[in-house]
Amino acid sequence: MYNSTNYASPIGPMTLASDGEHIVGLWLEGQKYFAGTVKGAMLPNDSLPVFEAAKRWLDEYFAGGKPAVSQLPLAPVGSEFRQTVWKLLCEIPYGEVSTYGELAKKIAKMQNKPTMSPQAVGGAVGHNPISIIIPCHRVVGTGGSLTGYAGGIPAKIKLLELEGVDTAQFYAPKG
Structure with missing residues (x-):
């Protein structure tokens, strides 16, 4: 099971996905391969600490900051x-x-x-x-x-x- 939350970015609505501890997905609305690596349901959950951290990261990025990728626990699924x-x-x-x-x-x-x-x-x-x-x-x-x-x-x-x-x-x- 995965959790999801939404983020309103300056380039359009986005969906974040997490396994509860890591970010496993971040997609723009309508993006090709949207949620393609998430197997199973994504249940809405806006209160995960990892989502709060990711939203702060995105806020800083879209404000012109240079947040480091290493600030977030990422777990992309792939070969x-x-x-x-x-x-x-x-x-x-x-x-x-x-x-x-x-x-x-x-x-x-x-x-x-x-x-x-x-x-x-x-x-x-x-x-x-x-x-x-x-x-x-x-x-x-x-x-x-x-x-x-x-x-x-x-x-x-x-x-x-x-x-x-x-x-x-x-x-x-x-x-």
Whole structure:
């Protein structure tokens, strides 16, 4: 059984999920893969201490602060590969971006492989169950494409702008 609560963010309504001690999900309303990693019911519970901490974290973030990912107990559910990708996402500094290709090179090096597919990395980034806190919005395509954000390109742009990233250097893919 999981608990859930809602959060009204400047980019739209959000749902948080917890196992009672950890944050296991944070999704924008209508986000692709919404609650995809939560197996079972989510019962509303606004009084969990972990939700109070996450809401304070989000308040600070949306006020322009730079709260550390390590401030919250996170437990995203996913394969070992996805966990590795999500860990790397947490290392992308506030206000900076990385590319799927750069992340793929890092993972290849970590695994002593000659190469790693940026598309495989993109799949893991897109399935990140804890949006914003695990900052998947900080990943862009090698050519500056804003592709791949499950919460939608407009939300990705707003998050990057909130962090002070000059989004004029990027473009939204057609279609």
